[in-house]
Amino acid sequence: MKFKSIILVVLLAIAFFSCDDNDDVKNAEPHLVMRFKFDATQPRLNNLGQPVAVAEGNAAQSPSFNAISSHYMELAPNANTALGMGTILYHAPETMAGGAKAIDFSQSKIVGENEIFLSIPLSQVATGSYEWIRTSLSYQNYDINILHQGTDYTGTLASFVGFKTYLTTHHIGNSSFPVNGNREQGYWALSVNGMPFSGQTEAGATTVPNPLYATSPIPPKSCVVTGKFATPLVITGNETRDVEVTLSLSVNNSFEWKEVHVDGKYEPSAGENVVDMGLRGLLPTYQK
Template sequence: MSRSIRILLVLGCLATFSLFSCESDSVGESTEPSLIVKFRFDKNQQRLNNLGQPSTVAAGNAALSPDFHSISAHYFELAQTAYTQLGQGAVLYHAPETNLGGANAIDFSQAKIVGEDEVFLSIPFSQIAAGNYEWVRVSLAYQNYGISVRQAGVDYPGTLASFVGFNTYIGSHSIGNNFFDIEGNRKQGYWAFALDDYPYSIDGQAPEGATTVPNPLASTSPIPAGSCVVTGQFSQPLQITGTETHDVIVTLSLSINKSFEWHEVTADGKYEPAIGESVVDMGLRGLIPSHEVAP
């Protein structure tokens, strides 16, 4: 397969939803030394915009740092340099997709959902090309977290399910005892919310193109519009030789610093959907990857 064709296929799977099969649709358990990938959520990590620059909450909006429960991603890539184009690094994971909903979409029924510091991927080093990797690209797909909503002057805890992948086919999903039967595709920005202690639930859609996806390499290695490929740089490059004797843990620290953002009707910093305050942005606000040899 030529280099130009491979680039088109990768961009197709992330942006135009054409059928595509990456190097590996699933990663099984292995007894040989492996690269272990985990997530971490940091409310104090710098809040970035789409270009990877420091960002404040837009005028007329408010935001909060949610209480993260779990996350899922559908694409993982190690990139050698800032000039390595999307898909030209080591593409190590691509979750299952489906066209049951018409256009190609992430298959939510097969998503691997994990909590903080749980193993998301375990990839034997024998399946990774040797080299020095400076950057990580991870396409996020699903988030589940706690937020507070205000109703008639009282704050109530609830749980929000956030779908930030380019397009997701959802048969059904649930929040506690609340079930959402979808049986179709939902574009980036679909969300569902349920109160924790009361029988109330609702779902909706954030504006198209409003989801923040930080990419500090926008000028040298852009990502397709509508994708959720968050990009971050190791403080020290990850060197893979092919002769590793121990596991190496890569931790993807995601900024959740005011990552849930809404348009305010009453300027009080409280999310009040009952008075028409609407969800604007649920994108993660930055990625700092790190690596260490497992003990």
């Protein structure tokens, strides 16, 4: 009898915890989940969202991405939705520590390809139909091919493409880059075999594809890349599962420089200057 009582207690405990687990699954709130993808085969677009070749006298390569960060994300119902008037999903921390408002790099969320960048309850997303999504990219970290004093290397580059970024000392591997201030869009730092390089592209040189330039322009230096869903993303408010969104970014010859030695190789020690580090297009997709 005592043995049967023990068995009964165990079975009841299993049933209790099984029900509890099932309730947790049933009551779990569905989320909107955002991930980034990098694709060197996507079209290479200009600021107007139109295909463009590498400028004459320049050379370019498709970097191998390690990580990325975004400063802002927004869903837009249609092509006439002004920036900021859609459903804002995310806005990264900012600071005045550098004397003017800037992205606080120390608080930036940095992720690799297919890692979750954003996950918010769908109850926080306004119901409706969304044709477009915008993401203001702020930081890129990738590997590129370098020629230095006749030898080929792989270097790692940190690219800051947000409107303005506040940095203390940032690092690439064992290389340190003390800044302690704001840097404008287009600041970059590069580590090649432990050798540090850094520089600044010209103002307005960073490509930011916006196919809605005619109906919904973006401010200068904002780096708000705009992409259209193949079919509108509809949020009903009755979702029972996560909505997974992938933001596929074109890295098709996205790292571009002015050639000194016309050989298609980036040679910073020869004075070959970076002219553009902007992403070259956005193709968003979703799964429900």
